[in-house]
Ligand SMILES: [Zn+2]
């Protein structure tokens with residue numbers, strides 16, 4: 001069957017061994033070139049009278065003998081960025097892809113492998129040998145895009161992901177850069193031409209040194225949730241992943257940078273536990289349910305009765321919370337259900353509460369009730385107007 005079809009193809013078209021073998025590429029694991037050679041030799045032995053036709057390999061109808069030029073194609077590949085592993089993609093002219101498709105239909109070649117796949121593989125193997133880097137299909141540091149017919153190469157450097165935790169020791173700093181509401185980042189009189197709502201952000205304070213060190217083009221900051229601008233992040237800190245786009249330098253001394261960031265921002269923020277991670281951790285830290293412990297200061301003094309009442313009532317209690325009035329202009333209006341596991345009042349301080357609850361619960365509203373948008377609330381329980389005046393996150397832990 002293979003021989004019969006091959007004979008028909010070769011009588012009508014000139015094919016190189018690569019292209020001949022590739023028409024049956026998904027049948028066995030041998031290389032296309034070897035398979036093509038075997039088929040050709042068998043045919044020549046069976047039909048010696050056709051040998052001059054069957055033997056033609058020059059000016060291959062499909063690939064124009066591109067596989068003879070692979071050394072030349074990859075000769076100039078020497079990226080000037082750091083990478084340990086790579087993947088290859090090839091751009092093949094439309095007319096060649098069309099010819100391949102025509103061949104497939106005409107001869108019913110259901111085991112045909114595409115020329116792109118073979119080029120990717122053959123070029124990838126050679127580049128691997130030349131550069132001593134690992135050629136692989138996933139989690140690669142870079143993608144080398146080759147235009148073999150134009151002897152042109154492009155590089156895509158995949159982003160770098162660094163995990164860590166941050167503490168915030170001063171109020172008034174947002175987690176990420178906020179564009180000015182009026183000018184949307186262009187710079188106007190309201191934002192003092194900075195384009196930003198706040199002069200600095202945790203993202204910017206952390207990122208700058210990493211961008212310098214890696215020579216990346218841009219970055220993204222992925223936090224495991226966020227605290228309000230006026231809330232401190234204490235304890236072991238909040239998990240984040242820093243994404244550096246197109247880094248020229250991939251292998252940096254994380255410990256050194258950690259020290260440097262902490263020194264530069266002493267008293268303001270602190271980072272810890274830095275390590276390299278894969279991309280999937282970003283989704284994971286964003287979607288893993290967390291439990292948090294807050295320390296809240298309220299604007300009234302609680303008596304012993306009230307303290308007892310609060311501790312008793314807010315024990316494994318579901319809270320129904322509509323999107324708070326203060327953020328409704330930028331968040332979708334919906335009702336969330338979050339649990340408060342425990343509230344501890346302090347013996348010495350009559351206006352301080354330690355609240356252990358699900359991540360995503362709005363604490364200021366748990367205290368005030370937010371015009372009955374949060375149910376139940378501490379204000380409602382005590383029948384008093386109560387406001388949170390100071391709030392700190394003292395611990396974030398993964399739900400177990
Ligand atoms: Zn060919």
Ligand SMILES: [Zn+2]
Nearest residue numbers: 180183188191
């Ligand atoms: Zn502005």
